[in-house]
Amino acid sequence: MIISSRIHDHFAASRLLSFCALSESGDLHYATKLFNNTQNPNLFMWNTLIRGHANSQIPEKSVFLYVQMRKLGVVPNNHTLPFLLKACSNCGYSESCKQVHTHVFKFGLELELHIVNALMRGYCVSTDLEGARQLFDEMQERNLITWTTMISGYVQNFCADEGLVLFNKMILEDFEPNGATFASVLSACADSDCLELGERIHGFIKTKNIEIGVILGTALVHMYAKNGAIMKAKTLFDKMPQRNIATWNVMICGLAGHGHAQEALTLFQELDKGQIIPNDITFVGVLSACCHAGLIIVGREIFNSMKRVYGVEPKIEHYGCMVDLLGRGGKVAEAEELIKEMTWKADVVILGALLAACKNHRNIEVAERVVRDIQALEPDNHGAYVVLAGMYAEAGRWEDVRGLRTTMRRAKLNKTPGWSKADVDN
DNA sequence: CTAGGGTTAG
Numbered sequence: 001m002i003i004s005s006r007i008h009d010h011f012a013a014s015r016l017l018s019f020c021a022l023s024e025s026g027d028l029h030y031a032t033k034l035f036n037n038t039q040n041p042n043l044f045m046w047n048t049l050i051r052g053h054a055n056s057q058i059p060e061k062s063v064f065l066y067v068q069m070r071k072l073g074v075v076p077n078n079h080t081l082p083f084l085l086k087a088c089s090n091c092g093y094s095e096s097c098k099q100v101h102t103h104v105f106k107f108g109l110e111l112e113l114h115i116v117n118a119l120m121r122g123y124c125v126s127t128d129l130e131g132a133r134q135l136f137d138e139m140q141e142r143n144l145i146t147w148t149t150m151i152s153g154y155v156q157n158f159c160a161d162e163g164l165v166l167f168n169k170m171i172l173e174d175f176e177p178n179g180a181t182f183a184s185v186l187s188a189c190a191d192s193d194c195l196e197l198g199e200r201i202h203g204f205i206k207t208k209n210i211e212i213g214v215i216l217g218t219a220l221v222h223m224y225a226k227n228g229a230i231m232k233a234k235t236l237f238d239k240m241p242q243r244n245i246a247t248w249n250v251m252i253c254g255l256a257g258h259g260h261a262q263e264a265l266t267l268f269q270e271l272d273k274g275q276i277i278p279n280d281i282t283f284v285g286v287l288s289a290c291c292h293a294g295l296i297i298v299g300r301e302i303f304n305s306m307k308r309v310y311g312v313e314p315k316i317e318h319y320g321c322m323v324d325l326l327g328r329g330g331k332v333a334e335a336e337e338l339i340k341e342m343t344w345k346a347d348v349v350i351l352g353a354l355l356a357a358c359k360n361h362r363n364i365e366v367a368e369r370v371v372r373d374i375q376a377l378e379p380d381n382h383g384a385y386v387v388l389a390g391m392y393a394e395a396g397r398w399e400d401v402r403g404l405r406t407t408m409r410r411a412k413l414n415k416t417p418g419w420s421k422a423d424v425d426n
Numbered sequence: 427c428t429a430g431g432g433t434t435a436g
Contacts, residue, residue, distance in 0.1 A: 011427080011428070014428060014429095015428065018428070018429075022429085044428065044429075047429070047430095048428095048429075051429080051430080078430085079429055079430060082430060082431060083430080086431090113431085114430060114431055115431095117431055117432075118430090118431060121431080121432075143431090144432080145431050145432045146431095146432085147432090148431095148432040148433070149431080149432050150432095151432090152432065152433065178432090178433090179433070180432050180433035181432080181433075182433080183432095183433040183434055184432085184433060184434090186433095186434085187433090187434070187435095213433095214434075215433050215434045216433075216434075217434085218434040218435070219433080219434050219435095220434095221434090221435095222434070222435065244434085244435090245435075246434050246435040247434075247435080248435085249434095249435040249436075250434075250435050250436095251435095252435095253435070253436060257436095279435090280436085281435055281436050282435090282436095284436050285435090285436075288436090317436075
């Protein structure tokens with residue numbers, strides 16, 4: 001194209017640019033070079049490069065390009081803003097959704113369905129459900145994407161029930177859901193224990209001959225597993241022609257959560273033989289299985305292999321599983337050591353697990369340190385004091401029970417307006 | 427004459 005000067009034909013150059021920027025086998029870096037060597041790129045080219053960067057490792061570049069484009073006076077269209085919004089979401093720029101919203105008005109694009117849907121999605125990603133819902137309610141026209149976006153927005157923000165209510169409304173308004181809609185709705189069924197609805201949807205999917213691919217299959221397995229229908233989940237899981245790590249995770253965690261620790265571990269080993277690489281979620285499932293079954297040695301081995309064998313850096317929830325596992329098995333000292341090893345500050349959840357272990361195995365010495373740490377994190381939380389007081393009482397240490405009572409009273413007074421710490425001490 | 431959105435795991 002360069003030799004034949006076709007590169008100067010904007011239309012032909014656009015096709016080349018779009019291949020480089022968007023295709024799986026393309027090269028975003030090369031696309032950028034092409035773009036930079038183009039004089040007066042047209043809107044299509046700007047849009048293509050913004051879109052290409054939106055899902056890249058550097059979505060910030062999309063925003064930068066948009067700003068550059070605006071400085072040159074180029075006016076965005078209905079293809080520009082959806083990808084700009086996607087880029088903002090991928091950057092974690094939550095406030096920028098509102099900024100783009102002002103541009104939607106500025107350029108008179110507020111009736112473009114693609115744009116309003118993308119805006120809604122942007123508000124959902126930045127956890128502004130009210131903002132998203134307001135857009136939804138004010139829309140003059142809605143399509144399948146609109147409904148699916150709003151429903152998934154609720155589900156992903158832990159409002160499964162609201163999502164189900166909206167799904168009902170969707171059906172009443174005669175919109176026909178598709179596989180994407182059902183994936184979200186099934187996730188809601190999993191979160192709010194709706195086995196019957198989940199089963200009805202499964203039946204509907206079958207009668208409508210909707211293809212059960214990886215995503216929908218995973219959503220179905222998750223729904224059954226979470227609702228305790230482990231056999232149904234397992235049968236479906238076994239039948240799936242394609243599975244990814246999420247599929248394995250719902251099955252492993254489902255088994256672990258319903259007392260089938262051994263089966264969860266077996267599944268983990270099968271995954272080990274295959275092409276699937278476990279991730280942090282897999283290990284939450286496997287370690288919690290060990291915890292339920294009291295498999296200290298196996299659990300310790302798996303925990304130690306996480307980083308070494310699988311390259312998965314343990315997070316606080318994995319330490320949490322281990323503290324729980326060790327603590328339940330009476331290895332309170334080892335559990336305390338493990339918490340000290342962590343690079344982060346211990347949170348109340350993990351300290352609570354350790355305190356429970358102290359209580360069950362009557363380890364007052366460690367419990368005193370744990371209670372002190374919990375108190376430092378949550379001064380208003382007196383639950384830990386109550387546990388410790390119970391332990392003192394059980395050991396017949398009444399003097400210490402009284403001491404704790406004084407400390408609690410003092411903490412309460414200290415919070416009372418008008419009183420300073422010095423007043424209390426005096 | 428070029429192009430697009432929503433979906434699964436703790």
